[in-house]
Amino acid sequence: MAGKDMKSNRVYAKRVNISKSWYKFSRNPLSVLGLTVLIIIVLAAILAPYITPYPEHAGPYTNFPESGQPPNLRHFFGTDTVGRDVFSRVIFGYRFSLLLAVVVISLSVPLGIILGLIAGYTKRKWLEIGIMRITDIFLAVPPLVLALAITAMLSPKLLNQMMAISLMWWPWYCRLVYSVTSSLRNEYFVHDAELTGARKGFIMIRSILPNCVGPILTKITLDMGFVIILGASLSFIGLGVQPPKPGLGTMVADGAKRLPAEWWMTVFPALAIVLVILSFNLIGDGLRDMFAVEEI
Amino acid sequence: MHTKSPLLEIKDLSVSFKVFEGDLKVLNGVNLTINEGEKVGLVGETGCGKTTTIKSVLRVLPSPPARITGGEIFYRGRDILKLKKREIPSIRRGEISAIFQDPLTSLNPVFTIGYQLQEIIKHSLRQQGIEEVSKKELKSRAASLLKETGMPDPERILKSYPIQLSGGMRQRVCISEALRVTVKLLLADEPTTNLDVTIQDQILRRLDELVEKRGTSILFITHSLGVVRHLTHRVYIMYAGNIVETAHTKELFSNPLHPYTRGLLKTVPKLTGEGVSEGIQGRIPNYLNPPEGCRFHPRCGDKMEICINKKPPLFNQGENQMVACFLYGR
Amino acid sequence: MNRRSRVGKVRKIKVTVEGGWVFHTLTFSLYNIQEYSMLKYIGLRLIHSLFVLFGLSLLIFFIARVMPGDPARVALGPLATEEQVQKLREEIHLDKPFPVQYYYWLRSLLKGDLGRSLYTKRPIVKDLNEYLPATLELVLCSFIISLVFGQVTGVLAGYFRNSWFDGLSRLVSYIGVATPSFVMAIFLLLVFSHILGFIPAVGRISIILRPPPRVTGFIILDSLIAGQFKVALNGLKHIILPALSLAVAHIAQEGRVTRSSIVDNIQKDYVATHVVHGVPTRSVIFKYLLKPSLIPTVSIMGLDFAFIIANAFLVELVFMWPGFARYAVTVMLNKDLNAIVAVVLIVGATFAIVNLIVDIVVSFLDPRIRLQRRGG
């Protein structure tokens, strides 16, 4: 411990060495499995129109004579109550889930980081207090509850769902970055940079931000899973992707009406949700090993 | 001054740690004897296997990854390594005790000093057949123990948490814990390394007094030759899992034989925790693939051909001195 | 230090990833517990919570206000005439500007009145009184389940680390964490109720049983008080599946945190000290090891509790649990403005109180937090 402290007070974040990082990551075979599964899922979702057996089933389509078929060779996951192929719909469902996760993360993370850096770095107390008190308000209730309230008050659409969840998500990052920033605020390397006359933005981005990269990346990976859960939960209530577009949560809710006789309508979409979240979590574990995220 | 009957006898103890890359052969046939009432020092660089040795004696080696691959440890004629699990606590409660290196971490942070101390006293008393002890009795015993170690205001200390005490005070608590009853053998693992020098001195004196008073044998583990010189009768020098030399303290300091010991003595009194800086070149070897033969040979100024291939046994040199070096025998 | 103290100090930031779960243990508190007497500390925290809840109500009110839609029309249904709708609009001040609406709401709140629900057409206080106990019963039950099972598996997995049990618990934890509670609910329902037919699927007690007279609102407790053991047992059976589906993820989570904390602590010198000084193994594990290991587990409990409440929103729907969470979802879907504000505030208040309790409990468990001198 003593030696580590003595070495320097400079940036702790190491330069990212890709092959070394990969080595650390790949030491956990489960993480590699998770990454593989995720890559397959993402590719399948992107290429859905080309690889699913019945791409037209992802939209409005009926074929009553074919409805309610148990899983078979033509329909791997069976068909639903109006005769649509559940497998094709699950793959298309991934599209909406992943899209949701990506949009939410790419909206909320930059916002959270910027506000967190500002709040942590600024010398204006009112700004710091203001930003942090606002995050308090958003963090005062579980994200699902507030997202549910907001989506319900807006009309139920994927877009609104994205907005509501993003609104719930930035405070986590804001607080994370804020706490790192404010703890580094008075470190020597920050003072050094200030003395050399670097601009504030430069200091925040070049000196402080690299220290947050590890936890942020790990958190993003795991949050992807969380956001997908949240999205599925909302669409389970009927506040997500609107039918006849396939949302995984909606499919679970619709299929649940036909339990237990036609179990495949529920079980496969449900397993699909579990699978994608599981793979994100496994990757998150690998990233943790990679960045060795410990107490900051 | 002290009887010659051995209290603890370690014979050819070998311990290895299994890690992902292979086996770390940390102890490589350690031989060590402590007689009743004797004060013995065990000196070596950081990482040479001192702590592993006493952990083996106490049977607290984390296993896995550690594995005892050979040897015996006789305590009053019984092999500790062959004891059944349920027989061990009786030895721990009344026979052998220990003080660890870091007083900061060896006290449980979430219980009061009094609670921890009293529970330990209670179990040790039970071992001696004293079943029911009143709380008051326990408390006064604890307080008097603390007082013995020179602690001011023991009543208050008993109610405190470790975090509220300074390092020196904590180490006094550790000593109280270790000497709660009259034990036969005390293993003290660098008890003062993390304290500042003035306090080190106070505590060592106090510890010495207590041990003398009780007639307890003590094994001092340290990397400080200064401490050894003042407090022990006999010294073992350890290098990379081997005992390289043993002698009466005075003889050792006047006539060091092993090249390592000689190098070690040259560094006195500037010894720090950062390895041997002046006397000996190089670092302690990698335990994964330790050098064949004498483990010291890569750093040795006097190395011979035989040293590379053959592990030297302990050669008797005079009455009380033994050395593991081919310079002194074949 | 001085600069920060006005703003609040980040006591501990920890982003731990364990068994696929990220713990946002961003225990941020405005006030350092060691700076104040306990009473003063509680007081300050409560005031802070009040401020947050005030902001929250403003936020919800604002969002509800800028959203399109006419709650009065939704409430009265399709057969209502325009006059009926207009009358209701005036009654609930929907025709007034936002600040005036908020003022009216705040004024009646100070009188302990949360307004009327447009959906149930009753005072919201009455609704809450009716539905809240059912949810609390469920949440507490699953909280206890997750606590007990999480601790036991965590301690076992930590103590027997790298054994088959540890591997099994890791596997279960991955799956538990990756399964949303509503999916878990459906799976449990499918297996235990539909396929095996073991456990009743819906409601708090069987349909034809009459609920016991209300004392606490917790059916199991109430029926025990009334001496109706059959009803109590029936209630217990009904609560198992929903409570379990809420608990599984948290069993997994708490199990992993406890495990890693045990593994952390078991290598600490003080454990060896206890062992070497002859303290029996049982005491070492269940006293000296467990107490410090509990600290991280307890400190994530507030968040756990919040997540259980949030997940109850879906699980109650699946199991038709006539509780607060199902009520909350229904009023949200029905744009019942007053009720939405009320349910969000109730969740926020519960969360704040639970967090406060957790912080106090942690400070008692961990003298390092309680006794550390400032600036250390």
Next chain:
Amino acid sequence: MKKQLLYFLVALLLIPSAFLTASEREEVMPEAENVVVINGMPVIIPDPGQAMDWYDTQVVYNLYSPLLYPTPDGKLRPHLAESWEAVGGMLDHWRFKLRRGVKFHDGSELTAEDVAFSMERLMSLGKGYSGIMGKVTARVIDNYTVDFVLAKPNAVFPATLTLFWPLNKDLVLENKKPGEYGQFGDYAQEWLNEHDAGSGPYMMVSHSPGERMEATRFKDYFLGWEEPKPTEAPIERLIFIMNWETATLMMLLKSQQLDVEMNGAFSRKTLKEIVDTPGIGLKRIWPEVWTVWINTTVPPTDDVHFRRALLYAYDYDAIMEQYSPYGAKEANIIASGLPGLVKVPPQPRRQNLAKAREELAKSKYDPDEVKVVFHYCAGLEAEEEVGLQLQADLAKLGIELEIAGPPWPQYSEECAKPETTPNLTMFMFPIVYPSPDSFMNFMYHPSNIGGIYSAHWYVNREYGMLIDKARETLDSDDRLGIYEQLQEKIASDALALYPYEIPMLFTTQDYMIGPKEVFPIVGPTESMYNWRIDLTKKP
């Protein structure tokens, strides 16, 4: 030691699972014989002054008695009132003679005082079905005679009184709370949520809204309980539960924990499962007209030719065939079971693509350039099916149909304004009171346009005049004539697509006998007075 501990703790973990194996069945044995469990909707408001949804009406028909009762063929018969007349032939002044000896649940007798008070209460509250009746003033003539004076002449007024259930005045006033209605306080609105003040065949025992309502048989019900056959028994105890999860309901039905299910929103698959399951079956109750409103104010459906093209393009038989085993048949502008129904020729009832193309050619829109939006209520699969079918059919004309199913609150709100109402919106309409007016007035009268009952937004003064004229016509045959004329006009304006009409389907256990009478309107059929239990079949 270590191993033992491990095994012990693992065993400890497994103990709770012993719970899972205990059987449910023995515990559910009824405490009293003849319990009927009925499924309803989330929150029931069992107050005649506030009841509005059909779920409320179903419950109210059990707890209260209406002034007049419908007949199975859609006419009126005496109930609390023995006879009624328009005073001096004036359609705005009606006199009702009350039946003597009718007892409320507390044993007191129903008088004109109670009836008049109940009407005043309904009017003052301005909730529930008050809108249907218009402005009414009540006057007590003597103990058993009451006069109602209307603001506008209304020949249909007696029919709307099937939705008027007198309350016990003394009981209501005893239980009022302070409120905005002066001396009447809150008119006991709160109290009546959890109690009843009625004279119906059942008395409320307990009600926790959103959860459960329980009622027991009222032995002094004024129509009397006929001596049951030895193998039959009247229903002693009613328990209404609120649950709408299909899978759960099916499980409750199959395990005989649920005797009557009258929520009725099952999908075709589930219906088939019910028919195939021994021990339970379907009962056909009041008819519902499945209606797809066409918004006439937004493009492209503001063009009558375009609308007609839609009507000709839809393949009526495709879905109707699927439902014909359950009683589906061709739908009309008003529900069957009402007098005065005409099968109007202009309304298309078969797919005719040639005609559809012809109409499309006449319209001002190019099919390639327009998009039609279809909304249905989330979760109603049968409605979605219609949309999907229509989508496939319109595709043949090159018209794109967009389908979405928003949840009910959003859906009904969309329909509150013409510009937010989608081109096509789908609903099911039952008959509320036994008169064609039940369909006409709320769907086509210019003063009522808007909302789900008239999401076509078509304002036609002539419709209004005809509806008013019918209301002013005393002679019922003349009145029906006017309605027939009206239906023809409506059909030619192509305001709605009617996929089919299907009776409301209740799922019942085979040991339920009933309903003795099937009424075309919502409510009376569900009065459990109308049902019995077959003791030979009940296990």
